[in-house]
Amino acid sequence: MVAEIKSLNEECGVFGVWGHPDAAQLNFFGLHSLQHRGQEGAGIVTNRNGRLKGHRDLGLLSEVFKDERELIRLSGEAGIGHVRYSTAGSNSILNIQPFLFKFHDEELALAHNGNLINAVSLRQELEQDGAIFHSNSDTEILMHLIRKSKQDTLIDRIKESLNTVKGAFAYVMLTPDALIGALDPNGFRPLSIGQMENGAYVLASETCALDVVGAEFVRAVQPGELVIIDDSGYRIETYTDQTLLQICSMEFIYFARPDSNIAGVNVHTARKNMGKRLAEEAPVDADMVIGVPNSSLSAASGYAEASGIPYEMGLVKNQYVARTFIQPTQELREQGVRMKLSAVRGVVAGKKVIMVDDSIVRGTTSRRIVQLLKEAGAAEVHVRISSPPLKYPCFYGIDIQNQKELIAADYSVEEIREKIGADSLSFLSVEGTVDSIGLKFDAPHNGLCMSYFTGDYPTPLYDYETDYMKTLAKIRESKPLMV
Amino acid sequence: MVAEIKSLNEECGVFGVWGHPDAAQLNFFGLHSLQHRGQEGAGIVTNRNGRLKGHRDLGLLSEVFKDERELIRLSGEAGIGHVRYSTAGSNSILNIQPFLFKFHDEELALAHNGNLINAVSLRQELEQDGAIFHSNSDTEILMHLIRKSKQDTLIDRIKESLNTVKGAFAYVMLTPDALIGALDPNGFRPLSIGQMENGAYVLASETCALDVVGAEFVRAVQPGELVIIDDSGYRIETYTDQTLLQICSMEFIYFARPDSNIAGVNVHTARKNMGKRLAEEAPVDADMVIGVPNSSLSAASGYAEASGIPYEMGLVKNQYVARTFIQPTQELREQGVRMKLSAVRGVVAGKKVIMVDDSIVRGTTSRRIVQLLKEAGAAEVHVRISSPPLKYPCFYGIDIQNQKELIAADYSVEEIREKIGADSLSFLSVEGTVDSIGLKFDAPHNGLCMSYFTGDYPTPLYDYETDYMKTLAKIRESKPLMV
């Protein structure tokens, strides 16, 4: 039963605006620039004259708001929005956010990016006490806590509740009177404040969403902070002083958009630096460097620049989404892979190729890409990964815990190389990764969460303690890694 | 009235297969890799035991075949498919191909990539003679001619008809007994023959579609040729010997996929060469080279490589399609532009930038991108175009004739530079373009059609003679160009 009610708020994107007559349309623009953070569903709730109303559905943002009249119906002066990550099997409109709650005495809308690690036990406690949940989502838990709280003001009830939930969260909330943002004590997920020309304030998971609506960056929300935006401007409050910055390194490695800045660092630049460092750490003689589109192109160009080896377009990604029907034959399955990614025969044939990718999870994708390159005539394929081996699950919202097999948890680098059919394989070191991203905070790994690489989690694991122990046992049984 | 029945078969993609039990599925894969050639509609007709059946609709391929059962219903041993380019205003399912004709004495399906230049007069003649057209499409004209022909065999009727239509065409046809391809006497559009492991033959607009289904390239169909594929293999016939190879240069410049080869030349390599040549022809001192994604990335990397200036990701294209609602305010319209393309502030701020693009049509897009870069803090923006100025309409299928204003037909390079707000602007020369692509045929421009740049059309213009004269007059009135 626990499995079924596991939390579902993994990678997602949130957005909010207060004080602009086109709040619904701005949410649409902002969420569109965050679409890479979640494709399962999307929604917007707006506030017009103190009344909240919303629309949400399964599908891409452009499908959810296919009928422009939905945006017109949502016209208002403030609003929050959410794009939701697709996880297999349990996609239901009930889990699509923002959630809009209407009580006889207050209205509140809520959207969440992150993953609670005590969600299962909190939910059971609340249910024992009579609570009814209508979704599989973590997000409802916060609402139950807020309503149960006996504090005097809504802000105090929210603060009390934020001290009860554990894990990773960036919340945006909308009430008839205010737009509220909140970040967990480790700041695992980014959340930025921006301001538009007319004075309106904006909250967004990534700064690319500030850019798209023409907002200037004001500041990032810090761990343990609450930002409250209303007609008098914005103010910062804190709900805890037990904070320790641990920004998710995967945001830099592959998740965020290259034009976003996180903690003052541009994502493309961080990736290019990882590629450069990788060229130093793991050089190899070759005719060209190619990147796996799209997330590894920055690292590949960094590798090329540092190594002096030409950067070429050896792999082409089809920009149109391919339907993946179940294919009855092996031949059709292979063609299905080529629908999404093609090797450029005219470029790679007869050449020694360095293929840069950002990470290896199960190894199957890497194996297929190496195979594509070899089928297209590549003489040698040297795989260079611009991050360390993924060996431990993430409990803070990166969808690694669902991967049954983290190949690097079970196999050595040499074994992985053999499995993916590469002529050589190297990963970027943990230090190289931290140095390339270049944060300077006084915290472990300079403020980065590197737990999927190191197994050192910055918080207790609560409901996930058992899962972790299993993974750890598995890794300890496997042969020593050679990284 | 003529305007209304103007031909609509502009850029498109065609595919065909004979002799494979998964013909419908292979068409789906092949057409998906040709989706960039047309997004308005798609269709597939297959042949099972000599009976043809088809499905076509408006929308992307994955929408047209959203329900997998459609592909199952179309199961057969041979098939042809088509993706259709979107032109404003007249999109009707009636124009979506392949067309499937069932007569009391024969069945035939037909798909077309190209543009006839005597379509209007042929259609009027046919209508005077009692013909009824059900679409606005050129493609029906060939069918009427085939049915009117008094030749003995279908192949002879097709040959006679191919000598009547003028302009650019790559046809694929399916009958109960054969798959047929045909190319116009100038070979404006590419059409390649491939063969799969099981012996099945494939026809495709681009070689990337051969790759996706795992077919080996056999040969390109040549000008004036007819290829007839049936259970005994393939054979080549010719319907005219008045041929002159004039491959559309825009296929290399921006239209085809970088992993395709045309006339033996890889498209990515051709583009990279254009970038290199451009660096030689129009050097400039700068901090970085950036390409306008996605079609100009190859040229930009070539420019960077030849100039030694670092290649950076200064522009990010949103990989998700944005709905473009009508925006009531100027502010919303600008945000709408940023939804599709963002400048990376963290990369370009304070820098001198070389922005490489493949072409300038009306100049509005270039102006917006320069503006995006400057808003993101670029100190200087030097625009380099990897092809010559577009001054003349295309009548062979590239959608330039619909552009009311070819900016280069009216303005000098300096005037264009001023209009788009660039700090400097240069185009690649005609010679540079021809050399970079590197064809070696004994024909004008080594086998390339460069008419949009030079005004020298390789054929008489038939129904379009007047349009051309107007454009020519306009250009002659304008100030001398400085290219």
Next chain:
Amino acid sequence: MVAEIKSLNEECGVFGVWGHPDAAQLNFFGLHSLQHRGQEGAGIVTNRNGRLKGHRDLGLLSEVFKDERELIRLSGEAGIGHVRYSTAGSNSILNIQPFLFKFHDEELALAHNGNLINAVSLRQELEQDGAIFHSNSDTEILMHLIRKSKQDTLIDRIKESLNTVKGAFAYVMLTPDALIGALDPNGFRPLSIGQMENGAYVLASETCALDVVGAEFVRAVQPGELVIIDDSGYRIETYTDQTLLQICSMEFIYFARPDSNIAGVNVHTARKNMGKRLAEEAPVDADMVIGVPNSSLSAASGYAEASGIPYEMGLVKNQYVARTFIQPTQELREQGVRMKLSAVRGVVAGKKVIMVDDSIVRGTTSRRIVQLLKEAGAAEVHVRISSPPLKYPCFYGIDIQNQKELIAADYSVEEIREKIGADSLSFLSVEGTVDSIGLKFDAPHNGLCMSYFTGDYPTPLYDYETDYMKTLAKIRESKPLMV
């Protein structure tokens, strides 16, 4: 092959209006009242300032025009519309009418109710001569003939063409200048002219459509007539004087709406008279009379009134359309029948019931209804049919030719009674039917076509000659009928 291109314009409804600013909306109202004549598809073409435009699709009228904006887009001062009858298997949007033809020198829209009997041979002749058909529909044939005609005026070309097509037809046509109606030489299908308060003229298959738009009945179009309506009013022309009125008796028996008048006779009244006559011809002692809803309720009330036996509601039809999925078990199939029609146990239990129905085609429906009544406890079920036994196919548009088995062609009345499980069974006589409907024309059966009952067709059968001979042979081999 002939089977595949068989004509499909069977029972349908047509409507037209000239001279009213709400022409599209009036078509919508009028077609909705004719929806019982065809549920497969619907369409409307309107004329605004001499330009024709249209919309058509598969589905009920309310589905085809689900988006009100379609009607707004079609706003104009004249229009024609069509509802199409659903025949299994070949439903394609290409067959949905009205057809809108745009030539370089004229525009014309065309809709058709009826069935041509020389369609196959005409189509073959036209195809031999180079014509291309885009639908399986008869209606295209007329358009080809009109375009081939060398007469001077459109009206003369239409007249010539109407003399070439044979069978049953009520055409409505729309040009930039006129609304035109035409009826076949036997007047098989009804077509009426009405006039609205503002002077606008209306054409409609049934007078109920005149009522719904508030038009006064002006006159019925007569066999061999053409009615031409334009801004100067309406005028009647004739294209042949070889006419013989033979109105389809099935329009009165079950097809038309009870509130329509045909040839001056109200359909409900005709049916009630058939019920009265049936009570005289085939009396039986019973507790109640019930009708099979909805088409037999008038006849049942007539039977009750004439016999003095109470009229009860013993069968209830579900007013909501039931989806008929394929049911895997016999039990589910029987429940599926009950979804559509229920016997009222509280009414019929223990009673002797007279069940009045309008016709028996294959006998399966009658068998099921008798079974429903017996399961609900009816002590006796006496079936009375308010028309004669159906023994011969209809070639003029009533969907009898598709019925593989006309039970009355093979079996005697006693055998049918046994098969359907009734305690007694009687049909109305041919004379009784003719007398009850009460036409007074100087023509066989007073102007009624009774060929499905008698086998005497009022015209040669052209392409259907062979089919008829087979049926006739089958009937002659069967045992003598006892009617």
Next chain:
Amino acid sequence: MVAEIKSLNEECGVFGVWGHPDAAQLNFFGLHSLQHRGQEGAGIVTNRNGRLKGHRDLGLLSEVFKDERELIRLSGEAGIGHVRYSTAGSNSILNIQPFLFKFHDEELALAHNGNLINAVSLRQELEQDGAIFHSNSDTEILMHLIRKSKQDTLIDRIKESLNTVKGAFAYVMLTPDALIGALDPNGFRPLSIGQMENGAYVLASETCALDVVGAEFVRAVQPGELVIIDDSGYRIETYTDQTLLQICSMEFIYFARPDSNIAGVNVHTARKNMGKRLAEEAPVDADMVIGVPNSSLSAASGYAEASGIPYEMGLVKNQYVARTFIQPTQELREQGVRMKLSAVRGVVAGKKVIMVDDSIVRGTTSRRIVQLLKEAGAAEVHVRISSPPLKYPCFYGIDIQNQKELIAADYSVEEIREKIGADSLSFLSVEGTVDSIGLKFDAPHNGLCMSYFTGDYPTPLYDYETDYMKTLAKIRESKPLMV
């Protein structure tokens, strides 16, 4: 705020089955026969091996289950279903039932027909205590009460909760182990138990749903009863002995299907008796009796039979649903009315007509129908209503409380007659109604709730007390009624 969270579970239909391998399909059949009880939305929850799953959506049942695969996905051995009545404005999928609740310690699905009268106060109390509601529906209230209850067993928790909710309710519930039905202490809504041949038990709002699945009627659930069905059969328990049977008389008058039996009385027969009694109470000289289709046909035939005046089909209802777009002109609005209902000119012209209808709410519909008949030429129209004047709102689930104007609350019969344009008008008396329905229970009005006619409500009104007092005041101010 209260208005917004007002209860929405008005007229609806419920169904349930336990012990049949085709439980989902049986729900589909059963709900289809109950579709007249609610057209806004529909849903089914089934139980396979103790796991519940469901599907629900807005729209007619056939739309909700358009894709047959939904039913296949729901295959199971037990299930409950619901069709929901359409009330303007607040239709959201969140309110569509059955509701499926999954807790960490139990699963339960719930569907409700009726209306709670203390819903608003219960909801406020529960929210004060931390409860979160996700719909506007009453039904959630019961679930909260069940979860809050500290009783030992689920059945005891349900019993305690049923004693807290007040008003009208027929609940069906599904757990992994049982199918449960419950009726309020007044039995306002019908709920019947049936048994299928294979022993499976069925619950349904009306007996017509038992008939459609071939189930035999076992017994009606009685006021204050709980029926628990599991693999060991069915058993009856009671949760209160404070019961008083008060079946909703509107079920007999217009709401239920004529083939259903309620409390042992067939609905068609009850209506026919009302018509007969009306003929005695309010005779009039006329040429024919006509009924307003479909709900008044039984009463009309009763009137005809008792009076000896012929029953005719003077009004025809279009069996196809008409879209009611907003019509910009008065002419179009009148045509819109005629789309739905037509007067048969050929029947009524020149005749004195008795028009029988089941009720008058606001009077606007009656006025339109009288007008239709007069436009069609009726010489006189005598309106006879087969129930007493509606003067008081219903708080138990009949959608009268939403009607802003009950015409009979404000006007005398003579005034109403004048407003609707009838030549005479009479209503059936309260006594006549009670006698015609013919219940024999030892309770006010023999067990019928007649409160909309008399203002005597069988229960305290709780949250609605104020509304009632307003209506009462209004009625007392109006002139004395002449009934």
